[in-house]
Amino acid sequence: MFLSDRDILEAIKKGDIQIEPFENKNVQPGSIDLTLDDGFKILDDSHERGGVIEFDEEPFYLDRTGSFILSAGQFALGTTLEYITLAPNIVASVQGRSSIGRRGLFIQNAGWIDPGFEGTLTLELYNPNRLGMRLKPGMRICQVFFGYTKTSAEHPYQGKYSGQRGTTGSRSFRDREYSS
Numbered sequence: 284m285f286l287s288d289r290d291i292l293e294a295i296k297k298g299d300i301q302i303e304p305f306e307n308k309n310v311q312p313g314s315i316d317l318t319l320d321d322g323f324k325i326l327d328d329s330h331e332r333g334g335v336i337e338f339d340e341e342p343f344y345l346d347r348t349g350s351f352i353l354s355a356g357q358f359a360l361g362t363t364l365e366y367i368t369l370a371p372n373i374v375a376s377v378q379g380r381s382s383i384g385r386r387g388l389f390i391q392n393a394g395w396i397d398p399g400f401e402g403t404l405t406l407e408l409y410n411p412n413r414l415g416m417r418l419k420p421g422m423r424i425c426q427v428f429f430g431y432t433k434t435s436a437e438h439p440y441q442g443k444y445s446g447q448r449g450t451t452g453s454r455s456f457r458d459r460e461y462s463s
Contacts, residue, residue, distance in 0.1 A: 308309075325359045
């Protein structure tokens, strides 16, 4: 069951959902809009990597801050300004805002936020257009939907992205299939 605006505000009041900074004006009827922070990571394809991105190492990234033009056909990582903390009985889902998607920007993250997660949300941004898109810090970029689980998670999220701040690249190299 997804939470309505009243349910979300009640969960925030109880401390089950924490958002810092929190803007009441970003609460929608069934979600909260989150804003884009100023850190971006772009795959540095100027280095020869044999034409392959491996999963057992951190790919090379260039950091950019401030306004950023996402070129046509380019993929980049961004992050939300907001740091969220979920109680062990709260789950969330992230989607790009419809108004942004109607401009052609694909916004994704893992899509699912487990109970107990805490951190900023790294967003995967892709521009399929033939023109670049200017991304500005502070723009409302995505929306988060919340729900209660039937019972609290026995093992709330403590994974490799727990507590992340800022744009966080892939940590797949920490996955058990790649560790020695």
